[in-house]
Amino acid sequence: MAQPQHSFIDWLGNHLFSCPFKAHFGIDCPGCGLQRSVLALFSGDIISSFKFYPATIPLLFVVLFTIVHLKVDFKFGAQLIKIVFAGVAVIILINYIYKIYTHQLI
Amino acid sequence: MSEEQGNPEENKPIDLSKNQNPEPAPFQPIDQGPVTPPPFQQPPPFQQQPPFGQFGAGGFGQQNLPNATASLVLGILAIPACCFYGVFGLIFGVIAWILGAGDMKKYQLNPSLYTESSYKNAKAGKICGMIATILSLLFIVVVVLIVAGAIANPQLFDEFIKGVK
Numbered sequence: 001m002a003q004p005q006h007s008f009i010d011w012l013g014n015h016l017f018s019c020p021f022k023a024h025f026g027i028d029c030p031g032c033g034l035q036r037s038v039l040a041l042f043s044g045d046i047i048s049s050f051k052f053y054p055a056t057i058p059l060l061f062v063v064l065f066t067i068v069h070l071k072v073d074f075k076f077g078a079q080l081i082k083i084v085f086a087g088v089a090v091i092i093l094i095n096y097i098y099k100i101y102t103h104q105l106i
Numbered sequence: 107m108s109e110e111q112g113n114p115e116e117n118k119p120i121d122l123s124k125n126q127n128p129e130p131a132p133f134q135p136i137d138q139g140p141v142t143p144p145p146f147q148q149p150p151p152f153q154q155q156p157p158f159g160q161f162g163a164g165g166f167g168q169q170n171l172p173n174a175t176a177s178l179v180l181g182i183l184a185i186p187a188c189c190f191y192g193v194f195g196l197i198f199g200v201i202a203w204i205l206g207a208g209d210m211k212k213y214q215l216n217p218s219l220y221t222e223s224s225y226k227n228a229k230a231g232k233i234c235g236m237i238a239t240i241l242s243l244l245f246i247v248v249v250v251l252i253v254a255g256a257i258a259n260p261q262l263f264d265e266f267i268k269g270v271k
Contacts, residue, residue, distance in 0.1 A: 021191055025252060026267065030245055031188050059185065066182055070175055070227075078226035081178070082233050088185060089237045093244075 009043050028105045030096045034059075055091040058084055170224035171213060177205035177231030184238030192245035199238035206232025 016036070021029040037053035040046075041060070049056055062084050069077035099105055181202035188195030209228035213220050256263040 021249070029191075030241070031186070034186065062182055066178060070178070073223050075223075078178075078223075078230035081182070082230045085182065085185075085230075085234045086237060089241055092185070092241065 009039055013039055028099060030092055054095050055088050058088050058091065062088060168219065168221045171209040171220050171228050173205040173209050174224040174228040174231065177202045177209065177235065178227050179231075181206070181231045181234030181238060184235065185241065188238070188242050188245060191249055192242035195238055195242035196246065199235045199242055202231050202235030203239060204235075206230075206235055 013036075016039075019029055019032050021027070022032060033053035034056060037049045037056040038060070040049035040052055041056060046057075062081060065077070065084075066081055068074075069081065074080075180198045184195045184198035184202060187198050206228045210225065210232060213225045213228070217225075252263075255266070
């Protein structure tokens with residue numbers, strides 16, 4: 001079971017969408033790294049997933065939690081979604097500013 | 107996918123509720139003329155809803171707000187969608203914002219008709235849409251500034267890009 005999954009992830013890794021912003025200007029956009037990060041997470045590498053894009057884990061959490069919330073209808077659901085979503089936005093901003101300062105916008 | 111599945115189920119109740127809103131008017135004269143408005147608006151839904159209860163989710167014949175789910179889903183999808191120059195993020199975010207705000211108004215006009223949980227969802231969708239819109243706008247402003255800088259002064263722009271790298 002492990003091998004077909006692994007090759008599928010490799011295949012996905014070779015077929016990522018390329019960022020038009022990066023293609024034109026040669027700089028990362030605020031969303032760059034998300035796909036690599038998700039792939040790293042799927043292959044079980046949480047640390048490199050975080051390094052590629054720190055907002056991936058909370059973002060995936062929000063998406064999954066929203067699906068569950070729309071089915072089950074938690075009392076605190078909407079509030080939690082709002083808070084985590086705001087956190088994701090802040091993480092993305094901080095991550096991009098950090099990338100600019102540390103010259104990682106390859 | 108979830109917004110596509112959610113919409114058709116929840117769109118049916120809108121039409122019903124819109125049809126029901128005009129109906130309370132004929133009931134008003136029956137209820138002893140000059141009393142304050144709130145007593146009129148609240149009782150009719152409870153009397154009229156049970157026949158349509160098969161569509162609604164609430165126990166008292168309350169319905170979900172029509173666009174709450176769509177607003178929430180679009181608001182959340184707006185951030186992953188911001189990749190393409192922030193355009194899709196902006197579109198999704200604005201749509202989520204408008205849908206959420208519209209549903210909030212609908213709920214405030216007639217709170218007894220809709221479920222409170224769907225109101226919370228609409229509110230969350232509106233706020234998520236706002237956040238995504240602001241992020242996308244920031245990104246678009248940066249793109250416009252970079253393009254303007256590249257057109258105005260190409261040499262300086264090249265040095266700037268090298269400096270950033």
